[in-house]
Amino acid sequence: MRKLPTKLFTELYGDDKKEIERQKNRYSQLVSEFAKRYTVPADDSSIRLFSSPGRTEICGNHTDHNFGKVIGASIQLDCIGAVQPTNDTIVTIHDLTYNEDYSIDTLDTERRLDESGSQALVRGIIQGFKKAGYKVTGFNSCFSSEVIAAAGVSSSASFEMIICIIIDALFNGNTIPVTQFAAIGQYSENKYWDKASGQLDQMSCAVGGMIHIDFENPTKPLVTKVPFDFAKENYNLMLVNTGKGHADLSAEYSSIPDEMKSVAKEFGKSTLRGLEYTDIFAKLPELRTKCGDRAVLRSLHFIEESNRSDHVATALKTNDFAQFLQLITDSGNSSWKWLQNISVPGYPEEQPIAICLALTEVFIRSKKHGACRVHGGGFAGVIAAFLPKDYVAEYTSYMEKALDWKEGSTKHNPVYKLSIRPYGCIEIK
Template identity: 40%
Template sequence: MIQTTELKKNLQAGAYDDVLLDIYVDADVLPYQKDRYVAAIETYEKLYGADAVEIYSAPGRSEIGGNHTDHQHGEVLATSINLDAIAIVKKLPDMQIRLVSDGYDEIVIDGNDLSLKEEEKETTTALIKGVLAGAKERGYAVGGFQAYITSDVLIGAGLSSSAAFETVIGTIVSYLYNDGTIDAVTIAIIGQYAENVYFGKPCGLMDQIACSVGNLVHIDFADVKNPKVEKVAFDMNAYGYSLCITDTKGSHADLTADYAAIPTEMKAVASYFGKEVLLGLTIEDILSHAQELREKLGDRAVLRALHFLCEDVRVEEEIDALKAGDIDAFLQKVKESGDSSFKYLQNVYTSHDVMHQNVSLALAVSEIALAGGAGVARVHGGGFAGTIQAFVKNEAVSGYRAAMDRLFGADACKVLKIRKYGGMKVLA
């Protein structure tokens, strides 16, 4: 552990610049990150006093390929990004957890009582207790600590701020009490457990794996309880591209039914064939029974099933392109994924409110702004009213960002880099 006063002095003197550049990739964000770390340490000192501490980090994530494939036990390509949650932490000698997160009141938890309580669902307390309980149930040691956590992972932008939080708590427990031996996939599984059981949100495992493992990661959910995870080497900087995420500022209100209809309709098609999910069916299966499926379930369900079957293959094609170093083929597959999501999956706008099509407009302006090979764009994450994703040539980023910000407001477009680390201890 290092004294907070020494950490601040070293940060301001540039002693950790190489460490921060390795984590955050982009030299342009170093001044921001140094100021952010110093501010976080100063907040910790105001809360708990100058102290010997450790600093932990867990990134947000972006889905690259596999739009709405995970709930059908398909394949996903996702990446950690250089936005993250950071935690200033001190180990305590008892079982008490004291934690303050980004301006909220202090949470105090007795580590001897990690029981599930209904009244705590959908709270930060539930997530912390869920991670500790999940680790303990798997035979790992848990104990007390005090921490200040701050995050710049955008909430509501499909970048998984909750998974980053779960991952940073799991990483703290791994290093403070288990010598860093809890592997990244297990931390992800524990995070999902916390969110499903304690928080009460039935999320899949993609978000937690991408945040915990880090870098570009291929996840195969065929065995959903034991997903296959493969890191895929991809240095976006080497190809001269940046990842841009634009928040279209659309309202997510009243969209629950739209989101739920996607897996419901896909599973209805699977059920027609006596299966729980679409994995294992073929395009020919769908086409040879298309008339009966249309009559029984409607055209949209058929289109969404076809999207899944093509998208699942497309993930592997994206990976093959990256492994071959063929950036153009990879970007073509990203564009095809976006086109399929728009036309067949139909998660770009809600049919209940055709007057508001923020994502559609963002994609149209992106196509204009990126004409001539400057990049490609697609809907990001769940869709309907959220964000779009674009791979943009570095020399075109400023113009693209200006076009998006003009449309959706200042700082609507965030320029990101792929981060090679998942949950980690930064400084100790």
């Protein structure tokens, strides 16, 4: 049995001894599964271990697609992999979490229209590395993920980044900047998934810790570390999965960048980046007539939220935690009132985000501490709450009851306590 690094595991997963032991067992089980699947000894030193975190959005709701500013962070929930290089050109993937098995020849990486899911992503990532001039050849792998799917913590980007760190470590001598990983992940999603994504998710998973991202140059975003530890303030970040709902949200998600860009077009621009509140105000009657009130409100949200991301970074760097909580509250209010991504028009009977935000606001008001906001895309899905540690257990029970979740249920617990880990995608040594 290989010895796993306790100090590193404490940094990745916290200082709870039971949790560290659970994580070590998780890695050991993954290695055992790898050994069984590929018929190699479990103590083979050429089996290498990797971890890639999920991510959380701290501030900057729906600003990246108009080249704005965001605060993101890597979290302790991660995808882990056991990997061994081979002597051929075949990449073999076995995913324990999603029960997937497939192989890709690194000499055959053109897009296949009949291919989807993670297989298409991996093929696109390999092609992205090759196009950038990097070496890629064969390896065997097993993966297991605790990054919650469809919960706004970027399970797909986490998987993309673990593939990237594996290719860098195995074949390129750890020479590739992690910002390049994010660009390659974006390339794969854009070209092999037809998903018009930016680099927010990938960058937050790849870099590690809390980061301020400026997307003024979207192909090379400016990334700045924001050194801060919520645990030292005795606060936890909580996520609540409010439920999916039944509406198809594709049109709602695309309406946000489309409406923002319709306003930008009136200024001869392709995005809102560079516009100020005074610019919008100066043309307000004309913009309301041509673009509609919601488009104007969403554009004002973009301007204010991008600026707010700067203010959040400053508050954290100067340890002004009270100001940080106020800014998070302001961000949540802006998403609800201005951006309007809390509920789906035409579905008044289904408003899970609004219900959970309302309940959380009542809880925070009763305790006189904390802040909450929608997390990620909105309309359905996840909210975030920043709460003192002393209230976490009570809040968890409160929201479990509100969402009718009981111990022993076959459904996932909808309430998650997160911590921000200091490392992005890494090899476990």
